Amino acid sequence: HEFRALSGEHGTEDHLPLRPRPSSGRRPEISHRERFRDRHRFWERHWDRPRGRHRDRRRERHQERIHDGWVAGHVHGARFSSGPPVGGFRVAPPLPRCLPLQALEDHYSPSRWSPRLDRDSIIDAHLAVTAAGTERARASAQTLLHVPYGIGDGEKLDIYFPTDPSETFPVLVYIHGGYWQSLSKDNSGFAAPPLVSQGVAVVAVGYDIAPKGHMDTMVLQVRRSLIFLVERYPRIRGIYLCGHSAGAHLAAMVLSTDWTEFQVMPDIKGAVLVSGLYDLEPILHTYVNNALNMSREVAQRNSPMRHVTPAAPAACEMLVAVAQHDSPEFRRQSQEYSQVSIRRSQEHGQVEFGVHPVALLSPQALRAAGWSVSLLDLAGVDHFDIIERLSEDSYVLTQVILNMISRA
Numbered sequence: 473h474e475f476r477a478l479s480g481e482h483g484t485e486d487h488l489p490l491r492p493r494p495s496s497g498r499r500p501e502i503s504h505r506e507r508f509r510d511r512h513r514f515w516e517r518h519w520d521r522p523r524g525r526h527r528d529r530r531r532e533r534h535q536e537r538i539h540d541g542w543v544a545g546h547v548h549g550a551r552f553s554s555g556p557p558v559g560g561f562r563v564a565p566p567l568p569r570c571l572p573l574q575a576l577e578d579h580y581s582p583s584r585w586s587p588r589l590d591r592d593s594i595i596d597a598h599l600a601v602t603a604a605g606t607e608r609a610r611a612s613a614q615t616l617l618h619v620p621y622g623i624g625d626g627e628k629l630d631i632y633f634p635t636d637p638s639e640t641f642p643v644l645v646y647i648h649g650g651y652w653q654s655l656s657k658d659n660s661g662f663a664a665p666p667l668v669s670q671g672v673a674v675v676a677v678g679y680d681i682a683p684k685g686h687m688d689t690m691v692l693q694v695r696r697s698l699i700f701l702v703e704r705y706p707r708i709r710g711i712y713l714c715g716h717s718a719g720a721h722l723a724a725m726v727l728s729t730d731w732t733e734f735q736v737m738p739d740i741k742g743a744v745l746v747s748g749l750y751d752l753e754p755i756l757h758t759y760v761n762n763a764l765n766m767s768r769e770v771a772q773r774n775s776p777m778r779h780v781t782p783a784a785p786a787a788c789e790m791l792v793a794v795a796q797h798d799s800p801e802f803r804r805q806s807q808e809y810s811q812v813s814i815r816r817s818q819e820h821g822q823v824e825f826g827v828h829p830v831a832l833l834s835p836q837a838l839r840a841a842g843w844s845v846s847l848l849d850l851a852g853v854d855h856f857d858i859i860e861r862l863s864e865d866s867y868v869l870t871q872v873i874l875n876m877i878s879r880a
Contacts, residue, residue: 602603
């Protein structure tokens with residue numbers, strides 16, 4: 473069509489004005505600049521025109537790729553693939569095709585989705601709540617702070633011991649969020665009081681955040697922190713992981729670890745992943761990656777969605793929790809990671825826990841790899857207070873964690 477428009481085979485007024493032909497019938501020589509200008513004008517004029525059956529066939533091929541379990545699209549003009557399906561099929565494309573930059577960043581900005589406060593205020597409030605809760609926990613519990621588990625500046629642990637420790641005790645390892653570039657273990661002890669009072673030790677893990685820390689380094693550091701705990705405290709009776717946001721991602725990466733490389737097998741009996749990200753490719757195109765500076769290869773290598781391994785040990789229980797007021801992308805990633813089959817039946821339906829109605833949805837995907845998986849959709853909370861309220865004894869997520877530990 474471009475050739476016909478430029479050569480004059482279609483002489484309608486909608487096409488480009490034709491240049492006079494020389495008597496020999498050959499087109500006059502034109503510069504590269506003029507040729508580029510003419511092509512630009514042509515596509516600018518004809519790009520949005522209906523394409524009839526060709527357009528319909530493209531739509532059909534796109535739908536066929538969805539049904540085949542492989543979805544391709546474009547983000548900011550760069551083609552991406554959602555990756556091979558984990559389990560049966562891929563629920564939806566990672567993002568709508570040709571999503572504008574601002575919309576993409578909004579989808580991965582949890583602070584924009586809270587109904588409680590504006591974007592800046594919700595972050596300030598979160599910092600204040602977690603810092604105050606950590607101070608109370610340090611004042612009320614027996615602690616061992618800033619314990620080095622490696623030589624890095626951020627490789628330190630805060631340990632909150634049970635009130636009445638027995639000969640052996642379970643440990644909850646908490647991994648903080650902050651988009652891998654903020655927060656620290658120093659405001660991550662707020663969840664300790666309800667757990668230490670029930671005989672559970674709590675360990676807040678520190679790691680080198682970006683830009684100092686690389687994504688590969690952070691994942692390795694969290695893995696090494698567990699090895700340190702196992703070797704330093706042989707009285708541990710089971711390890712339970714809990715991570716929020718970026719910390720949920722790191723906890724999920726721990727679950728995908730090939731421990732034969734480390735010659736140590738931590739006894740991980742459960743994991744609670746709260747409002748996490750499990751596919752890092754979409755954030756490559758957002759402000760989040762400014763500090764992380766991840767390449768596509770790094771993002772793929774550190775995406776738990778792509779590395780679902782058999783559960784070790786096989787009895788490991790996983791709970792994927794997500795807030796009602798998380799962003800649509802955070803909610804989608806939580807649902808996809810657990811590969812949930814949303815069937816609200818008498819067995820898996822609405823259940824009341826205090827003032828928090830939650831939907832227990834029946835997940836299927838990770839079960840194929842030996843995981844016992846549940847998805848917990850908490851109503852009335854956002855990306856921040858879903859984890860802040862772990863300081864409350866009666867909070868549904870606190871009770872779920874204690875029940876998980878008691879069943880082991």
